[in-house]
Amino acid sequence: EAQVTQNPRYLITVTGKKLTVTCSQNMNHEYMSWYRQDPGLGLRQIYYSMNVEVTDKGDVPEGYKVSRKEKRNFPLILESPSPNQTSLYFCASSSQLVPGGRTDTQYFGPGTRLTVL
Amino acid sequence: AQSVTQLDSQVPVFEEAPVELRCNYSSSVSVYLFWYVQYPNQGLQLLLKYLSGSTLVKGINGFEAEFNKSQTSFHLRKPSVHISDTAEYFCAVIRGGGYQKVTFGIGTKLQVIP
Secondary structure, eight states, X not given: OXXXXXXXXXXXXXXXXXXXXXXXESSOOSEEEEEEEETTTEEEEEEEEEEXXXXXXXXXXXXXXXOOSSTTBOOEEESSOOGGGOEEEEEEEESSXXXXXXXXXXXXXXXXXXXXX | OOEEEOSOSEEEEETTSOEEEXXXXXXXXXXXXXXXXXXXXXXXXXXXXXXXXXXXXXXXXGOEEEEETTTTEEEEEESSOOGGXXXXXXXXXXXXXXXXXXEEOOOEEEEEEO
């Protein structure tokens, strides 16, 4: 079954404690993205990746890092989490340059709810 | 830079009535436009997209949207809603050549009333 998986699904942590949210896709997609969703702000793109070792900033990259060492995985790293990073995080992958393009298949993960105390 | 404005944060509508969810964008170059739906406690699902060509695009679940370049709008419509359409709807834009860099609107919650 084609899918994007995220782990953990729920996480409560404390300020300053480094954490990683994993994202993995089984569709051999080249393109992957991370978003955060906050009430009243919609979804905002954090980082995206066009291929292995190719990543770029979205609209809200501050406080986050990503890596793309292999095609299937795109982890999101919070080196020193702060309460303003409390949010719902989504990972997505797509097969084409324009996500949702003519013949694209685009998938979103189930989300990771992060609380930073 | 690109931006998206969804003018209504919540839209209540009676079952079987028509609905229009409004979306306006700003971009100095050509754009690709999308509508996504998010059901409660789920991820996003692509409803429909405008890439080029016909300005009226049809998507899943009976939804359609019209790209209006002069008004910089991409409103989503459905002629008759069902209870199962209750969800949050997001408009999104990609600047031409911007590829994977996506900007979303803040979302519109559609509440279908029985």
